[in-house]
Amino acid sequence: MTVSSKVKQTLANLKGTQSTLRLYAIQTIDENTKATYEEALVITNEIIKDLEERLKTLEFEEPQYKGY
Amino acid sequence: MKNWIEILIRSIGLFFITFAAVRIMGKRQIAKITPFQFVYYTVIAILSALISVNLIKNLAFGLISLGVWVLFPIIFDYLSLKSKYFHDLINGKETILVKQGKVMEENLSQVRITGEELLRELRAKNVFNLADVEFAIMEATGEMNVLLKSDKKPVTPHDLGKQVAPQSEPQTVILDGNILDEALSNIGLNQGWLKTQLNALGVPLNNVFIGQVDASGDLYIDLFDDSIQVSQPKVKELLYANLEKIQADLITFSLETQNQKAKSMYTNDANKLQEVIHKLKPYLLH
Numbered sequence: 602m603t604v605s606s607k608v609k610q611t612l613a614n615l616k617g618t619q620s621t622l623r624l625y626a627i628q629t630i631d632e633n634t635k636a637t638y639e640e641a642l643v644i645t646n647e648i649i650k651d652l653e654e655r656l657k658t659l660e661f662e663e664p665q666y667k668g669y
Numbered sequence: 670m671k672n673w674i675e676i677l678i679r680s681i682g683l684f685f686i687t688f689a690a691v692r693i694m695g696k697r698q699i700a701k702i703t704p705f706q707f708v709y710y711t712v713i714a715i716l717s718a719l720i721s722v723n724l725i726k727n728l729a730f731g732l733i734s735l736g737v738w739v740l741f742p743i744i745f746d747y748l749s750l751k752s753k754y755f756h757d758l759i760n761g762k763e764t765i766l767v768k769q770g771k772v773m774e775e776n777l778s779q780v781r782i783t784g785e786e787l788l789r790e791l792r793a794k795n796v797f798n799l800a801d802v803e804f805a806i807m808e809a810t811g812e813m814n815v816l817l818k819s820d821k822k823p824v825t826p827h828d829l830g831k832q833v834a835p836q837s838e839p840q841t842v843i844l845d846g847n848i849l850d851e852a853l854s855n856i857g858l859n860q861g862w863l864k865t866q867l868n869a870l871g872v873p874l875n876n877v878f879i880g881q882v883d884a885s886g887d888l889y890i891d892l893f894d895d896s897i898q899v900s901q902p903k904v905k906e907l908l909y910a911n912l913e914k915i916q917a918d919l920i921t922f923s924l925e926t927q928n929q930k931a932k933s934m935y936t937n938d939a940n941k942l943q944e945v946i947h948k949l950k951p952y953l954l955h
Contacts, residue, residue, distance in 0.1 A: 604922075604925070604926075607918075607922070608922065611915055611918040611919070611922075614911060614914065614915055614918075615915050617911070618908060618911045618912055618915065621904065621907075621908050621911075622908065624886075625885055625886070625905075625908075628885060628886025629884065629885045629886065630837065630856060630857070630884055630886075631835050631837055631884055633835060634834060634835065634884070634885065634952055637948055637949060637952060638949075638952075640945070640948070641945045641948070641949055644941050644942070644944075644945050645942075645945070647938075647941065648919075648938045648941065648942060651934055651938050652938075655931060655934065658931075
């Protein structure tokens with residue numbers, strides 16, 4: 602498995618997790634809990650962006666593995 | 670008028686009068702009333718019994734007496750609401766029995782309690798060691814309440830310095846196979862949501878005995894047919910495990926890469942995620 606495909610896997614995993622977090626952020630009634638979930642959403646978003654940037658660089662460096 | 674008809678009419682009338690009077694006099698648990706409250710409830714009961722079986726021949730006299738015993742407590746209650754002085758006068762004051770771990774003997778004799786009775790009451794509160802008691806007080810109702818020494822108190826999450834998620838009450842949305850719309854709308858959900866959830870679990874509505882939705886919107890159900898195993902929601906635990914896996918992945922990437930910039934990015938992200946995991950832990954695992 603190449604580095605970029607590993608990163609892609611983690612990215613996909615993170616996106617799935619984020620969607621579950623978003624579900625809870627919407628469903629939860631308690632304000633404090635909601636705020637915690639929303640904060641988690643913001644931070645996972647930042648990490649997703651970082652990983653996507655990194656993927657672009659990786660694919661540029663190793664074009665032979667592009668798309669895997 | 671025949672005797673039995675008179676008794677019938679009196680009884681029915683008094684049944685409703687007494688019922689109304691006791692309702693007006695307020696909600697009180699019979700075990701938690703002061704001795705005097707017990708007296709006037711008893712007098713009302715006896716008076717209405719005597720009147721209704723015609724032992725008090727003159728109905729007017731009986732009703733006057735009953736009226737006094739009903740009205741005075743209401744007036745006294747009102748006065749004790751308005752003034753602290755009246756309140757203490759009518760209901761009595763609480764008495765401190767144990768203070769800073771020391772038994773107050775003069776207060777014990779004042780409320781006429783022996784040492785044995787004190788110990789019995791403490792045992793009833795699950796306190797077998799007098800040494801564990803910091804403070805004990807006898808309420809005006811005769812009930813004893815105990816504060817344990819701080820090292821003997823049950824441990825709370827606060828003592829452990831642990832953060833816990835606030836627990837609000839779950840809403841019962843299905844009872845006996847029927848959807849309760851009011852409870853559903855209380856948590857901002859509708860029948861469509863419930864049907865989707867039940868479909869996902871593969872359970873027909875008429876097989877559900879009790880269904881509850883907790884504060885985070887997860888549905889727990891109990892079925893009539895106990896041989897069917899329902900998967901109870903484990904989404905939160907899964908979510909937590911996933912977050913930890915992603916965090917571990919980020920650390921692995923940071924170790925594997927040679928690029929300094931990428932390394933610091935991965936480490937930074939891993940730390941941020943660790944913080945999120947720490948904050949979410951009380952909400953996801955409980």
